[in-house]
Amino acid sequence: MGHGGGGAMSGELIEHLFLPSYGAAAASELGDSAVVTVGKGTRLAFSTDSFVVKPMFFPGGCIGDLAVNGTVNDLAMSGAVPLFLSAAFILQEGTGIAGLGRIARAMGAAAQAAGVRLVTGDTKVVDSGSGDGVYINTSGIGVVPDGVDIGPRRALPGDAVIVSGDIGVHGVAVMSCREGLEFGTTVESDTAPLHGLVAAMLDTGADVRVLRDPTRGGVSASLNEIARASGIGIELVERALPVPDSVRDACSLLGLDPLQVANEGKLLAIVPSDSADQVLDALRAHPLGRSACRIGTCVPDHSGMVVARTALGGSRVVALPIGEQLPRIC
Incomplete structure (x- = not known):
């Protein structure tokens, strides 16, 4: 289970098994999506993702809209305008048609809301006991506008x-539904398509260097991967981290670190420090970015590491998760 969690074990599987096996056929840069050039300089972003969330329905969404939004967001993290998606289903024998229809309708509604089309797909059924309801794989294609250069290696010391x-x-949200936990208020998933938010940032003219949507492994995993890829350190201000009380309480109860908990409707952006206020204004003007804030700075020290300054004036290492705190979360 840890090898599928988006943390250190996932990275080791990719680095030591998949990449050596693929050899020269492997991509050279491992971002949320691959950017490839076709024709006369047209750049396409291409991404694929699989969704195995349990339960399939949770407060604020279901596996259907999660699958659409997740792939749309992977394309958006390259600065691409998402256009087309595929949808492949692996269904366990005995899965109810009514529930499957509800998931499919959620996918259709999410695709329409995001302005993308579901243009191809596949369906397979496995024996009862060989799966767990519904698994979905979505792949997506988008166009990267001219002049946009976003990648995990572009962060520089001094960037915000x-x-x-x-x-x-x-x-x-998923864990509370799965475990039947209550926190005085219903915590709903933040699943949402983020390409409009990215477009608003790019429209400012700022040099948006890196974008990531911190899904599996949360903010911790994404920032550690950026630090390692760019060869810089990242210093966070712990008191600046926007952790809602309900999330903080749940994490305290379950022994979790909020920085390692998955998000499905948030993004991390690394931009030049002198553009930070301009980018924040653009984010806050968008319905999905009203609570945007600066949480840290890229630094030349402790290359490849993320640290957080605590409220008491000390610091702690924000480590890359080993496996996954919450399996089957997306």
């Missing part, structure tokens, strides 16, 4: 680290 809103919400 920005998050578009409250963190940890999706993971807690």
